[in-house]
Amino acid sequence: MSTFLREFLSSFSEQGDIGDVLRLFIDNYFDLLARNPQVVRFLAWELCGGGVNVRNLLKQTLGVAPGPELHSAFVGLIERSVREGTIRPIDPRHFLMNVLGMCLYTFLAAPILGYAFPGFDTGSEQFIRKRKTEIYELAWRGIKTYGRRSE
Numbered sequence: 814m815s816t817f818l819r820e821f822l823s824s825f826s827e828q829g830d831i832g833d834v835l836r837l838f839i840d841n842y843f844d845l846l847a848r849n850p851q852v853v854r855f856l857a858w859e860l861c862g863g864g865v866n867v868r869n870l871l872k873q874t875l876g877v878a879p880g881p882e883l884h885s886a887f888v889g890l891i892e893r894s895v896r897e898g899t900i901r902p903i904d905p906r907h908f909l910m911n912v913l914g915m916c917l918y919t920f921l922a923a924p925i926l927g928y929a930f931p932g933f934d935t936g937s938e939q940f941i942r943k944r945k946t947e948i949y950e951l952a953w954r955g956i957k958t959y960g961r962r963s964e
Contacts, residue, residue, distance in 0.1 A: 817852045820845050827886040831894040832957070835912070836949050843916050843945050853920040900956040908956065915948045 821842065826834055846853055859867045891905040919926075923935040934940055 817845065817849050827890040831890060831899055832953055834890060835953060839912060839916065839945055839949050839952070842913070843919070843941070843948070846916060846920050847941060850920065853917065856917065857921055898958055901958055903956055908952070912948065912952050915951070919944055 826837070828834075856867070859865075887909060888905045891900070891903065891908070894900045895902050919935065926933045926935050935944075
């Protein structure tokens, strides 16, 4: 779990264009979840139990709670992008929760997705590539300002 947390936190960069940062973050986070199914199960367990173990692991792994540092970097990226006119004003916390949730839900729901949507093979490379693109497109189109960027 410590390795997962370090990799997750390092998958975010506040440098560069927000569209590129978003795509890279989604790709890295999604791949990290795909490589660590035990972490997905642990996170589901923690969500049901209040998250005490995850908070303790964060403190042990990083020596401090990463919230303020990661939060300020993410908020800084959002605020800079709003000032530049690249994205519309948004609440960074809700946006991050949406992106994290869309990625995580894919793995939490994997056991029933094939049943609910015949033909879905959530483990296939094609599905994973398509899912990452869909998450990015939904998130990006929801925040970008039109007429400023052609993507």
